[in-house]
Amino acid sequence: MADIVIGTAGHIDHGKTTLIKGLTGIETDTTKEEKTRGLSINLGFAYLDLPNKQRVGIVDVPGHEKFIKNMVAGLPGIDLILLVIDAAEGIMPQTKEHIDILSLLGIQHFMIVLTKCQTVDEDLKELVKEDIREQLADTALKDAPLIETDAVEKIGLDELKLAIQDLAETIPEKTVQEVGRLNVDRVFSVKGFGTVITGTLIDGTFRVGDELTVFPSGKKTKIRTIQVHETDKKEAFSGQRTALNLTNISKDEISRGDVLTNGAALEATWMLDAKVSCLEDVKFGFSLWDRVRVLIGTQEVFARLVPIGQERIEAGEEGFVQLRLEEQLAVKTGDRFIMRAYSPMVTIGGGQILDAVPSKHRRFKQDVLDSLKVKEEGNLDHLILDFLLNQQAIVGSLKDICDYMNLPKETVQGMLETLLEEKLLIQLSETEWIHVNKLQQIEKMIYQELETYHKAFRLRPGMPLEEIRSKVKQFLTPKQLDKLVKLFVEQGVFQLNNHRLSHSDFKVELNKYQEKVKNDIEKKLEKSGFTPIKKEELEALDAKNGRDVLEMLEDQSVVSLTFEYVISKKYYLKSVDLVKDFIQKNGAMTLADFRDMTDSSRKSSMLILEYLDEKKVTKRVENTRELMEG
Incomplete structure (x- = not known):
């Protein structure tokens, strides 16, 4: 059975936090400010035990427009979204923006949860349900089940749990990968333990003792302990809400938005290639050098847009872009992101990364477009x-x-x-x-x-x-x-x-002149026998062709003993045979032995023997030579 994480979405004050408390008994508004203002500012976390004893994680994301980036930060790794709608108010502007964001991020599994149902009469409730279906008819939520609830009155919660359980059983297991990756969404310090971070493990596996790299800083740390749903574990798997107690790193050296990995597959980057969609109801499209806010993982960074293959991407259109980032990111191909306008801060589109570490492109180069299309097809x-x-x-x-x-x-x-x-x-x-x-x-x-x-x-x-x-x-x-x-x-x-x-x-x-030089060189070397000759002496036989012909003959009928001296290949091979026979019979050979066998000078003998050492025919042992083994 897959480990799944549930997220909430919906307009401010439509009852997301109250619903989660009713389902789990856990209060996800934890800060004094959140409790005072009656709205979620940061991500809240809980877990739910389903009737079949499966425990699932829950992320309560804030609904207020000012906290959209916190909402997006809660979505990576989420498998199922509960779209929470107040039965008295129906779909509101913030609900629509959340739906746009969920669609852009590729969320596939949804449930619509109608809350505060006991506060409205039956006729109004039916009108709201009809309006919901009508407004969601062209979205990914058109066939999503709708559950009526009232968390205060404890109505519909058991039905909702069963519906979640049925849908959870249809969500496939995540691909098992060794390299783990986690986007940090909270960092705090626990007295006696040190730095603790939380996040959803979106890839692979983390184990106690793993060395982790923090991106984009590159700092190193280790996992001291792991908790999944407040239970100590030896390892955590993709899809699980995870808390890590880290060693050798202070709270100030890691922050929300950082990425942790126990492998080498990540690389910090200043650019991203992506396929993007511009929402239909925005007032403007995407133009060259537009400054946008990119919300990816748990981080928000500014970037400049560079459309690829077209001048602009209009509202309702798709296209390729390169994002030139103002801060480094560490992401992977396939990750999804949201784009919001620099000002006013409204969601304008989103997309999927096609290349996480690209090079800078020319905008209208065909091979760049072809490559991006291949990556898009997947x-x-x-x-x-x-x-x-x-x-x-x-x-x-x-x-x-x-x-x-x-x-x-x-x-x-x-x-x-x-x-x-x-x-x-x-x-x-x-x-x-x-x-x-x-x-x-x-x-x-x-x-x-x-x-x-x-x-x-x-x-x-x-x-x-x-x-x-x-x-x-x-x-x-x-x-x-x-x-x-x-x-x-x-x-x-x-x-x-x-x-x-x-x-x-x-x-x-060879022409006739070069052929003559070739014969002259070979005859001179043959006559010289075991006595090497200087190259310049042979080249002087013909000022025009001598050097070229001699170079041609090297490794054919001529052997270069040094940069200065050569010998006939015939006599070099004879030298090899003489040396091998002598050493096999006598165990070793001196320079004098070789000189006597070949009736040559000491200098000539030394040139040949040193070349044999170089070619590993022999090896010098003090004043004698022995055959190389093998």
Whole structure:
């Protein structure tokens, strides 16, 4: 059975607080000012035990126009709304604004509670009920059950509890997620315990001992104890009204509007991408740079509106916007919010976040609009593709995708495998994925780099991989590049020889002068045998072509021992065989042993042996060399 939270809504003095006290016995007006003025200013909290023993949380939100932001603060995490209407007054202006807010916030489950029924005669009550149905005919409450009550006279309360119980059984269980998230709505200090906060756990799970991050400040704290409905618990789950006793943080370091999480999926942001709706009965629409009040979670911040893809969003219309915030927020994609005018403070619309940490957009760029439309549609496969395509990195990690989607690892892996079968993604490793369009981008980038290289160095067999790594290091790690190069070679896009990459159709073609230089170099190295030759000596054989031809021959018939000396590859391989045979027979070899075997100088022998050490054929042990293991 789902843990649910019930909220109240309705015009001032229509009996919300009295109704809750009648249902629960709990007084939710707790401050002296609230009791004196007879109206709710802050959020009030209670819990109700249903006939089937299920305990549900109740949030009593204020109804007065001045306290709308407190009302909105109580709505995140609420599953069922009791719209409270006085039988003597019917629907009032504040009732209508509450209905607008509830609709904009995506609340789906409603009950209409007619209060103070014993204070009116039957005919008036029936007229009020008829008017309610007529005014709500085009709203989400058109089919909501209506329960008649009088909390003072204890009439209708049992029927209301049964109706709540029946509706609660239809509300699905919330998705279980490891990462918990809570919007702080109250902060206070308890003598002997320290800082206590309350809020509805809107995602995941919190456990005693969890380390929490406070957003947007980034401060760290730990959970000492947890209470759910005044009962100590070891853990709290999504959907539960929760009180947390926190350690290592003072009351002054955390405030209403902050967000607590025990994971790394949140990030403070100065901008939000959103789909918004402008209410039909407002006197003005949304224009560029309009200053608005954004009510999200338990926080109110000011923001500037930037319509995307259109000049204005008129009354009754929907559209995409980017909100440029005046304070940082920490929210998630999918969160809903309300917008109120800067002045006068009236509700003008609301919306849903499509990207919680966007970059700044150009207003009429088509790919920006396409991306926002994908996010609006909410198709999970398309959202993954959109994330991988539009993130800055070429390769996306499984963790980043899970954090962005706010879904468990197992669920995301299943979707990734489906996209892989549809050839929309490429899997680089167990935890690394790349969009096929990004793959094409990096292929094109490497192709262009090679094209430039081939034109500049026509006799070189390809660009060294190390040089390519330096060109793409801001996009790819060396391991990621190696995996992509392997994939490209398997696909026949490029060819790789001796750690040099080239176009698949690239060939080194020598003219007759270059062919002569090639033969001269190889003959000179062959004649030199185990004695390395300086590169400049070989390059001098032909001032025009010598350097290019020598570079071409490296790793083919020539081996560079140092930046200065080269040797014939034939004699280098002979050196390897001689060294291995000698050491296998004798256990070790000295520089003098190698010099005698090759009839070369000490300097030549040292150049070759140090290169063998570098290539891990041998290792130096004091004044001898041994073979490297394996």
